[in-house]
Every structure is written in C-alpha cells, then in structure tokens.
Amino acid sequence: MLNAYDVSGEIDYDKVIREFGAKKIDARLAARIDHPLVPELFFAHRDLDTLLSGKFAIVSGRGPSKRMHIAHLLVYRFVKHLQDRFGSFVFLPLSDDEKLLANSELSQEDVKKEDYENLLDIIAIGFDPDNTEVMIDMMDIKQEVYNLSIRLARRMTANTVRSAFGFSGETNIGIQFYPAMQAAHILYPSLKLGLPVLVPIGLDQDVFVKLTRDVAEKEGLKKPGDILSKFLPGLTGDKMSSSKPETAIYTTDLPNIVKKKIGNAFTGGRVSVDEQRKLGGEPDKCVVYSYLRTFFQIDQREKCLSGEILCGECKAQLTGKLNSMLAEHQKKRESAKLQVSKFTKAFD
Amino acid sequence: MLNAYDVSGEIDYDKVIREFGAKKIDARLAARIDHPLVPELFFAHRDLDTLLSGKFAIVSGRGPSKRMHIAHLLVYRFVKHLQDRFGSFVFLPLSDDEKLLANSELSQEDVKKEDYENLLDIIAIGFDPDNTEVMIDMMDIKQEVYNLSIRLARRMTANTVRSAFGFSGETNIGIQFYPAMQAAHILYPSLKLGLPVLVPIGLDQDVFVKLTRDVAEKEGLKKPGDILSKFLPGLTGDKMSSSKPETAIYTTDLPNIVKKKIGNAFTGGRVSVDEQRKLGGEPDKCVVYSYLRTFFQIDQREKCLSGEILCGECKAQLTGKLNSMLAEHQKKRESAKLQVSKFTKAFD
Numbered sequence: 001m002l003n004a005y006d007v008s009g010e011i012d013y014d015k016v017i018r019e020f021g022a023k024k025i026d027a028r029l030a031a032r033i034d035h036p037l038v039p040e041l042f043f044a045h046r047d048l049d050t051l052l053s054g055k056f057a058i059v060s061g062r063g064p065s066k067r068m069h070i071a072h073l074l075v076y077r078f079v080k081h082l083q084d085r086f087g088s089f090v091f092l093p094l095s096d097d098e099k100l101l102a103n104s105e106l107s108q109e110d111v112k113k114e115d116y117e118n119l120l121d122i123i124a125i126g127f128d129p130d131n132t133e134v135m136i137d138m139m140d141i142k143q144e145v146y147n148l149s150i151r152l153a154r155r156m157t158a159n160t161v162r163s164a165f166g167f168s169g170e171t172n173i174g175i176q177f178y179p180a181m182q183a184a185h186i187l188y189p190s191l192k193l194g195l196p197v198l199v200p201i202g203l204d205q206d207v208f209v210k211l212t213r214d215v216a217e218k219e220g221l222k223k224p225g226d227i228l229s230k231f232l233p234g235l236t237g238d239k240m241s242s243s244k245p246e247t248a249i250y251t252t253d254l255p256n257i258v259k260k261k262i263g264n265a266f267t268g269g270r271v272s273v274d275e276q277r278k279l280g281g282e283p284d285k286c287v288v289y290s291y292l293r294t295f296f297q298i299d300q301r302e303k304c305l306s307g308e309i310l311c312g313e314c315k316a317q318l319t320g321k322l323n324s325m326l327a328e329h330q331k332k333r334e335s336a337k338l339q340v341s342k343f344t345k346a347f348d
Numbered sequence: 349m350l351n352a353y354d355v356s357g358e359i360d361y362d363k364v365i366r367e368f369g370a371k372k373i374d375a376r377l378a379a380r381i382d383h384p385l386v387p388e389l390f391f392a393h394r395d396l397d398t399l400l401s402g403k404f405a406i407v408s409g410r411g412p413s414k415r416m417h418i419a420h421l422l423v424y425r426f427v428k429h430l431q432d433r434f435g436s437f438v439f440l441p442l443s444d445d446e447k448l449l450a451n452s453e454l455s456q457e458d459v460k461k462e463d464y465e466n467l468l469d470i471i472a473i474g475f476d477p478d479n480t481e482v483m484i485d486m487m488d489i490k491q492e493v494y495n496l497s498i499r500l501a502r503r504m505t506a507n508t509v510r511s512a513f514g515f516s517g518e519t520n521i522g523i524q525f526y527p528a529m530q531a532a533h534i535l536y537p538s539l540k541l542g543l544p545v546l547v548p549i550g551l552d553q554d555v556f557v558k559l560t561r562d563v564a565e566k567e568g569l570k571k572p573g574d575i576l577s578k579f580l581p582g583l584t585g586d587k588m589s590s591s592k593p594e595t596a597i598y599t600t601d602l603p604n605i606v607k608k609k610i611g612n613a614f615t616g617g618r619v620s621v622d623e624q625r626k627l628g629g630e631p632d633k634c635v636v637y638s639y640l641r642t643f644f645q646i647d648q649r650e651k652c653l654s655g656e657i658l659c660g661e662c663k664a665q666l667t668g669k670l671n672s673m674l675a676e677h678q679k680k681r682e683s684a685k686l687q688v689s690k691f692t693k694a695f696d
Binding site: 097100101104108137138139140141143146147149150151153154155156157158159160161162167168169170171172173174176177179180 | 445448449452456485486487488489491494495497498499501502503504505506507508509510515516517518519520521522524525527528
C-alpha cells in the first residue's frame with residue numbers, strides 16, 4: 001500500500017509513477033541537476049524540465065519528529081545543492097500541526113521540542129540565511145500562509161481529500177483540512193515572489209503536490225512541480241522510521257551506537273563466511289551496500305558478488321564513513337544553536 | 349429547517365430548545381441580567397446560572413458582511429450591557445475566513461473591506477478597550493488561537509461535524525474545519541485567563557457552542573455556556589438578511605432610506621383604514637409593532653388591537669426613533685475610525 005499515511009510492502013517504482021502520471025528523470029535532466037543521487041534516489045518528477053528553464057523556488061517541509069535520521073539529512077543536503085546551483089529561494093515549513101493532528105498521544109509541548117531539535121539539523125545543512133525562510137506552523141505561522149490555506153481549502157472538497165488520502169468519517173477534521181495547509185506551504189513562494197515551486201519529496205507524498213497542482217492556477221498562482229524520491233531501506237531491511245531506533249541512524253547518534261547499529265544491519269541471507277566466500281554476497285538485499293552507495297558513492301558490487309569482500313569489512317567501512325559524516329554534522333548542529341534566529345523568530 | 353447554515357420556516361422555540369437540551373431563562377435569572385431584551389429576545393441558555401455565580405468572559409463573534417443591520421447592533425449592545433454589569437473580558441473575533449469559505453463569490457479583498465466596516469459598528473457600541481480584544485482571522489490571527497483550533501480539531505471527526513451541520517462530501521474542507529476554529533474563538537478567554545465563557549448567540553448557532561462544550565474539558569479548558577436569542581423578523585416579515593436590503597435597516601442607512609423601508613414594512617393583513625378601525629390591527633404579525641417593542645420597549649398592543657392607533661402612526665413613530673438612534677450611532681461610528689488601533693493592529 002502506498003499513500004501519504006501508509007507505506008508498506010514492496011514497491012514497483014516504474015508502475016507507481018506510471019499510475020501517478022509522473023515522469024522518469026532522463027540523462028539530460030539529471031545532467032542539469034548534477035547530483036550523485038539523481039536519478040538513483042531522486043528518480044522521477046513532474047514538470048522539472050519546465051521549472052529548470054527559469055527561476056524557481058524550493059519548498060521542503062518536514063513533520064518534526066523526535067530525532068531526524070540520516071535519510072532526512074540526505075534530502076536536505078540535496079535541497080541545499082539545488083539552492084547553491086540554481087540560487088533558489090528555499091522555504092522550510094515545519095508542520096508540527098500535522099504531527100499533532102495525526103498522533104493523539106502527542107502534546108503541544110512535545111512537538112515544540114521536536115521543532116527545535118529538527119531545526120538544528122536543518123540549519124546545520126548550511127542553507128543561505130538570506131535566501132531561506134523557516135516557518136513553524138504552531139510557533140510562527142504567517143498570516144499570508146493561513147489566508148492562502150483558506151483560499152485553497154475553498155477549492156478542495158471532503159470527497160477529494162478522502163479519495164486522495166483514504167480518510168474516513170472518523171478521521172478528525174484537522175487532518176482532513178491539512179492538505180489545504182500543505183498546499184499553502186507549497187505555494188507560499190509563488191504568492192510571495194511569483195515564482196513556480198519545486199518540491200523534492202518522497203514518492204508517498206506526491207499526492208499533496210498533485211492536489212496543489214489542481215488548485216494553484218485557480219488562485220492565480222504558479223503550478224508547482226516535484227522531484228520524487230524512492231525509499232531508502234531501514235537498517236533492518238524494512239522501512240526506516242523515526243520512531244523505531246533499530247531501523248535508523250539518527251543525526252545525534254554517537255560513534256558506538258552507530259557501530260552497533262551497523263553491526264546488526266541486514267546484509268542478506270548468507271549463513272557463514274565460508275558460504276559467502278563461495279557464493280558471494282547479496283548486494284541487492286544488503287542495506288550496508290545500499291548505504292555505502294547512496295551516502296558515499298562507494299559501489300563494491302563486483303567485489304561483493306565475487307566473495308572478495310565480506311560483510312564485516314563493508315560494515316567497518318560504512319561505520320567509519322558515517323561516523324566522520326556525523327561528527328562533522330554534530331559540530332555544525334551545535335553551532336546551529338547560535339543561528340536559529342537568522343531563520344525564525346520562534347525561539348527568541 | 350434550523351441549522352447553522354439554514355434557517356427557514358416558522359420556529360417553535362419551546363420545541364427547539366427542548367430538542368437542543370437548553371433551558372428557558374426564568375424570572376430569577378432574568379433579574380440578574382437586568383436587560384429589557386431578557387427574556388423576551390434572549391430567552392434560553394446553557395449553564396447561564398453557573399456562569400453568573402462567578403467571573404466569566406464573553407465571546408461574541410461575527411462573520412463580517414457588507415453592512416451590519418440594526419439587529420446586529422442589538423446583540424452587541426447587549427454584550428456591552430453584560431460587560432458593564434459583570435466587568436467581563438470581551439473577545440470579538442471576526443471570522444472573515446468562514447465568510448470566504450462559505451461564499452465562493454467573495455474575494456479576500458471583499459472580506460477585508462467588510463472587516464473594517466463591521467469593526468467600526470462594533471467599536472461604536474462603546475466596549476471598554478482595556479477589557480476587550482478584537483481578532484480578525486485573516487488579518488491578525490493569534491498563534492494561540494490557531495494552535496487551539498488544531499488541538500480542538502483533533503477531537504472532532506468528520507462524521508461529527510457532518511451530522512451537526514448537514515455537510516456533505518461536496519462541502520469544502522475549510523468549512524468542515526471551521527467548527528474547530530470557532531471553538532477556538534469561544535475558548536480563547538478560557539485559555540488566556542482561565543475563565544469560563546458566555547456566548548450570546550442566535551439559536552441557529554447554538555450547535556457551535558454545543559460542539560465546543562463537548563471538547564473543552566478534554567483540553568483542560570472551561571466548558572462554555574450560552575444565552576440564546578430568537579430571530580427578529582425582517583421588514584418584509586421574512587428573515588432579516590444582510591444581503592437583502594429590503595429586509596433590513598442597515599446601521600449606515602440615512603433618514604430618508606429608513607423612512608422608505610419602514611413605510612414598506614409588513615404590518616399584517618388589513619386591507620383598508622376602515623377595516624382596521626373596525627377589526628383592529630394584527631400586532632403579532634406586524635414588524636413595526638415588534639421593532640417598537642424590541643428596540644424601544646414601546647408596547648402599543650392594546651391600542652393596536654382596538655383600532656385606536658393605525659399603521660401610519662406606528663410607522664412614523666418607529667421611523668423617528670430609529671433615525672435618532674442611527675444618527676447617534678453613525679456619529680460614534682465616525683469617531684470609531686480613530687479608535688480602531690485600540691482594539692486591533694490589523695489596520696495600522
């Protein structure tokens with residue numbers, strides 16, 4: 001099942017984008033983006049070609065969670081690459097309201113803490129403060145964004161969001177309203193600067209962009225496009241989740257924790273070193289292989305298949321690389337505490 | 349039919365409040381309120397007795413319309429009476445967002461103009477600026493109110509608002525969300541000051557208060573009460589409406605317009621002066637009779653029934669009284685332009 005509130009099972013990416021009506025990123029487009037994750041991770045799009053032919057802004061929202069994990073970093077680093085390469089204005093809304101609406105266990109204090117922790121990770125990425133705006137819905141909602149959500153809500157019926165998101169009559173009215181707020185996030189740069197917007201987003205969230213595309217022009221705003229990413233596997237081979245520590249490496253994990261998590265990571269089905277020397281490893285099932293490739297562009301497929309390199313070696317290599325990366329990020333995350341007010345007045 | 353978005357037909361008030369589970373205002377309660385419209389116009393309540401036993405705040409919202417009419421003035425004058433008598437904090441939210449959501453013909457600029465015009469009428473009533481707050485949803489929404497709407501929305505399902513308001517799947521998601529925003533308006537003084545809230549409100553709007561009562565305590569806030577009013581007939585004998593000039597006298601109408609409108613007002617079924625002299629008038633059908641009584645506490649029932657007084661005389665009397673009242677209001681409305689910033693920074 002694949003929708004904005006439920007991703008489960010194996011995903012046939014080609015089939016999904018055919019159904020969604022999105023397009024694959026071809027070599028020409030990939031060359032213009034010029035980033036190692038395109039088209040490997042960011043593989044499909046809507047209107048990316050049109051957007052790249054002029055000036056565009058980027059919106060990259062986040063539902064704050066207890067801790068961000070390294071796949072989140074990857075996305076924000078990609079956004080920064082786009083900002084650097086195309087000089088784009090970046091809008092980063094934190095939708096703590098959606099978090100609260102979707103989880104009846106959370107309190108407003110909980111999400112406020114998460115806002116702050118996530119903001120540090122985002123600032124640590126190095127966005128240009130003069131060309132970036134953060135908005136935290138439950139801390140510094142902008143009047144223009146609220147107003148825009150009202151205008152857009154007027155154009156979305158209950159039936160539309162029900163069929164798009166699988167809501168029922170027992171869904172709360174806040175979650176049913178939220179697509180209008182997310183659409184307002186997406187269209188804020190279009191309202192403010194008259195620019196079309198590119199949304200780098202997980203495939204499961206494409207439906208928000210699609211709904212926004214359906215209403216934008218009716219409100220005199222530019223139709224947004226998106227660039228869609230596949231899902232990175234969790235450490236256990238299943239979905240990576242902010243709330244399941246065994247599936248993800250968090251941005252604040254210390255070296256011994258990273259070592260332990262990678263030590264336990266799913267690498268495939270070989271039962272012994274001898275068997276692996278003989279049959280070779282299984283890179284297509286192996287999370288360590290996937291992470292080395294995605295995070296560090298290290299591809300040891302042949303050595304793995306031939307049995308030349310064993311899981312222990314790959315794990316040690318990944319652990320070392322991740323710990324260097326995280327040490328640097330954690331240092332920047334610490335300095336980010338002094339830069340918060342450059343991005344938002346919410347914590348002043 | 350009687351619900352928040354549709355009032356039509358004759359109303360059996362006793363039956364309605366029985367069904368709603370509200371209570372009639374008795375002589376003892378009426379004496380504590382001490383206002384000529386209680387219990388004649390404001391006739392029923394929820395928890396008014398409990399509220400009067402301690403300190404309470406008042407919330408009196410308004411969906412701004414092109415022009416306010418004299419029945420709106422009546423309600424705000426009643427609110428001011430309560431503020432003067434009980435020293436209550438008064439919160440006056442203008443729900444231009446709801447207006448926009450409910451009417452696809454309106455633009456944001458339209459409702460902004462209406463906000464201002466309505467605000468002048470409200471300020472002209474003479475509320476104590478030190479004990480009164482105005483909030484205009486689409487101009488100066490308070491972060492606390494937005495956040496509260498999210499917390500309350502989490503406790504209201506689509507099914508609940510559908511059955512309360514008669515919404516369908518084709519209703520837009522903004523109108524379906526709006527009960528949460530209205531509940532946040534109602535509970536804002538409870539959040540801010542810890543006080544229970546009294547809402548003076550038309551019978552058709554009681555459902556908003558009822559929904560709010562169902563969720564307030566779950567969010568640690570005081571359960572609000574209300575004081576319910578009957579409907580005043582329009583000049584034509586039908587419902588008074590801001591958008592039908594022939595049904596209502598607007599606060600900005602000039603003397604000759606008032607004279608003309610009262611001249612055309614519905615007074616009953618007598619076809620000639622002779623018939624009326626013989627049979628007497630029909631005060632229970634007569635709008636002029638009703639207005640003289642409600643606005644000016646002039647009751648000429650006996651003289652009318654006996655045929656001693658004729659429609660022309662009542663009309664002249666009402667015209668004179670209304671024009672004096674409006675002249676004074678219009679003067680205050682003009683001075684209100686200089687006081688706007690005491691109540692809201694929205695127009696600074």
